[in-house]
Amino acid sequence: MFKDLRDYYWKHRWWLYMSIVFLIIATGLGVAYPILLGNLIDDINMGRFDRVIELSLLVVSFITLKAAFQYGHGFTGTRFGNTIAYNMRNTLYKKLQQLSFQYYDRAKTGDLMSRLTADLDGIRGFMAFGFAQFLNVFVMVAVGMITMGIINWKLMLISLIPMPLLALRALQFERHVHPAFRAIRVSMGKLNTAAQENITGMRAVKSFANEPFEVDKFVSVNEDYQDKNVHASKIWAKFFPVMEFLANTSIVILIAAGGLFVIYDVISIGELVSFSSLIWYIIGPMWGLGFHINMYTQAKASVERIKEITDHPVHIKGIEGAKHLDRDEFKGEVEFKNVTFHYPDNPPALKDISFHAYPGKIIGILGGTGAGKSTLVQLLMRAYDIQSGQILFDGHDIRTLTPESVRKQIGFVFQETFLFSSTIRNNIAYGRDEATMEDVIEAAKLACAHDFIMELPEGYDTIVGERGLGLSGGQKQRLAIARALVFDPKIIVFDDSTSAVDMKTEHEIQRALQNAMKGRTTFIIAHRISSLKHADEILILDRGEIVQRGTHEELIQVPGYYRDTYDIQFGDLPEEIRYKVQARGGAVNE
Ligand SMILES: Nc1ncnc2c1ncn2[C@@H]1O[C@H](COP(=O)(O)OP(=O)(O)OP(=O)(O)O)[C@@H](O)[C@H]1O
Numbered sequence: 386m387f388k389d390l391r392d393y394y395w396k397h398r399w400w401l402y403m404s405i406v407f408l409i410i411a412t413g414l415g416v417a418y419p420i421l422l423g424n425l426i427d428d429i430n431m432g433r434f435d436r437v438i439e440l441s442l443l444v445v446s447f448i449t450l451k452a453a454f455q456y457g458h459g460f461t462g463t464r465f466g467n468t469i470a471y472n473m474r475n476t477l478y479k480k481l482q483q484l485s486f487q488y489y490d491r492a493k494t495g496d497l498m499s500r501l502t503a504d505l506d507g508i509r510g511f512m513a514f515g516f517a518q519f520l521n522v523f524v525m526v527a528v529g530m531i532t533m534g535i536i537n538w539k540l541m542l543i544s545l546i547p548m549p550l551l552a553l554r555a556l557q558f559e560r561h562v563h564p565a566f567r568a569i570r571v572s573m574g575k576l577n578t579a580a581q582e583n584i585t586g587m588r589a590v591k592s593f594a595n596e597p598f599e600v601d602k603f604v605s606v607n608e609d610y611q612d613k614n615v616h617a618s619k620i621w622a623k624f625f626p627v628m629e630f631l632a633n634t635s636i637v638i639l640i641a642a643g644g645l646f647v648i649y650d651v652i653s654i655g656e657l658v659s660f661s662s663l664i665w666y667i668i669g670p671m672w673g674l675g676f677h678i679n680m681y682t683q684a685k686a687s688v689e690r691i692k693e694i695t696d697h698p699v700h701i702k703g704i705e706g707a708k709h710l711d712r713d714e715f716k717g718e719v720e721f722k723n724v725t726f727h728y729p730d731n732p733p734a735l736k737d738i739s740f741h742a743y744p745g746k747i748i749g750i751l752g753g754t755g756a757g758k759s760t761l762v763q764l765l766m767r768a769y770d771i772q773s774g775q776i777l778f779d780g781h782d783i784r785t786l787t788p789e790s791v792r793k794q795i796g797f798v799f800q801e802t803f804l805f806s807s808t809i810r811n812n813i814a815y816g817r818d819e820a821t822m823e824d825v826i827e828a829a830k831l832a833c834a835h836d837f838i839m840e841l842p843e844g845y846d847t848i849v850g851e852r853g854l855g856l857s858g859g860q861k862q863r864l865a866i867a868r869a870l871v872f873d874p875k876i877i878v879f880d881d882s883t884s885a886v887d888m889k890t891e892h893e894i895q896r897a898l899q900n901a902m903k904g905r906t907t908f909i910i911a912h913r914i915s916s917l918k919h920a921d922e923i924l925i926l927d928r929g930e931i932v933q934r935g936t937h938e939e940l941i942q943v944p945g946y947y948r949d950t951y952d953i954q955f956g957d958l959p960e961e962i963r964y965k966v967q968a969r970g971g972a973v974n975e
Pocket residue numbers: 490728729731734752753754755756757758759760761
């Protein structure tokens with residue numbers, strides 16, 4: 386475990402060393418206190434009062450010194466644990482940014498969140514205190530036994546008789562309670578996931594009036610969480626009285642045997658008092674043995690869970706000597722050459738795809754659900770590496786370019802718009818820190834979003850809620866278009882951006898799209914002919930293959946998916962209305 390964490394703590398290891406030394410000193414000083422107390426009692430018992438003040442002051446000084454070293458241990462330990470957790474958190478978060486789409490296809494949000502929080506916290510706790518205290522167990526037992534042995538080794542051996550049993554019971558307790566705690570953690574994860582999903586999907590819950598079902602679902606996971614806690618408490622309740630009994634047996638033996646030793650003048654009454662304090666130097670560590678081991682095993686498991694992420698291979702990265710694609714030099718030419726791609730463990734999602742998009746041209750993509758449209762445009766930004774063929778930007782295979790520079794050339798408008806809980810300005814300028822207010826406004830104007838933004842109470846400073854709550858679907862999409870444009874990219878991709886909006890909004894978005902496409906190589910996935918008809922080439926995909934291609938005029942002449950779609954959308958209209966609607970570039974029932 387320490388080897389795995391070396392990178393995070395090596396530079397700060399002095400905090401750990403200091404923390405251990407301070408704790409050992411505090412433990413050593415703690416031994417002086419019972420001895421001094423014993424001496425004090427013996428002096429009083431024998432009527433020697435001359436050293437009382439001196440000894441009392443010494444006791445106070447030792448207690449104060451011990452407290453000071455304990456503070457030092459706490460301070461340095463916390464510093465050490467927090468520094469490690471801070472470094473690990475940053476590394477982990479950075480790695481999460483680097484991991485590819487392939488990783489996130491399978492990752493679970495709740496699980497990742499618990500690694501970032503609960504697991505890191507477990508490691509922090511162990512490194513801050515757990516480790517030093519684990520070492521201190523041996524120091525305490527050794528110091529306690531030596532000191533008691535010096536006073537009277539026979540009494541020491543007699544009073545420690547129940548100790549092996551106590552240690553055994555503590556280890557048994559750990560063995561039982563460890564899985565119980567693990568079950569509580571798993572159940573806690575389920576509870577979090579249920580609550581998180583419910584809050585995220587509250588609109589769906591309400592629209593289906595499914596609150597009672599959700600409450601029942603939560604009650605059942607909550608019951609499970611409660612059961613797991615009750616189970617752990619039962620283990621606790623079963624083991625602790627026995628452990629307490631064994632610890633107290635030790636004290637009883639000490640008092641009984643020690644009393645006899647005093648009566649027979651083998652030890653003084655003060656020494657018996659010292660003994661009864663010193664015995665806790667053994668009982669305490671035995672009692673806590675299970676707890677320390679538990680803390681260690683949990684921290685070890687957490688390190689492994691974190692290493693799973695930090696050691697996870699990054700699937701998409703620039704090869705050695707990858708070229709940076711300069712945005713001023715890039716013309717916007719895209720070519721797919723016999724591209725075949727499948728997701729891991731899946732049949733091909735795209736088969737032998739070839740097309741050439743010249744700078745400024747529009748490629749329309751149409752096809753049934755699952756045909757591979759979104760996959761095709763995701764390959765443009767090298768979300769995944771293809772199995773065969775080539776994707777070329779201005780003639781360069783994108784695998785020979787740095788992924789960042791490839792992605793910076795593309796403005797993406799996704800099916801679903803994700804907005805961050807921040808101002809509208811920041812959401813539009815997302816990914817382009819150097820964008821000025823003028824750039825943001827210009828992009829918003831092009832995206833036909835400026836007017837509605839100005840009607841909002843705080844204009845561009847309006848904070849949009851999580852996921853953009855408070856804005857309509859059409860408004861969110863226009864913000865997404867503005868965000869894509871603020872980059873002034875050479876390529877722009879629209880993934881079905883108008884499917885979820887009403888006709889009026891669609892018309893506004895269409896206007897925004899027309900503005901956005903000007904001078905850029907455009908890929909537009911759409912189900913509406915009105916969005917596709919201006920394309921220079923339309924690709925019809927079916928089960929990962931291009932089954933038809935051509936311009937609107939060419940495709941409506943031949944039977945196939947495009948003409949069928951056209952007939953469904955325009956077929957019922959009389960000839961002259963059909964003509965007018967098409968000329969307007971709008972949808973059928975506008
Ligand atoms: N992340 C993924 N992992 C595994 N398979 C995937 C993944 N994404 C998509 N697929 C599969 O790849 C195929 C193509 O999916 P894709 O999303 O590209 O289709 P689409 O044409 O965009 O569909 P839609 O119009 O419904 O969005 C489908 O069979 C789909 O199930």
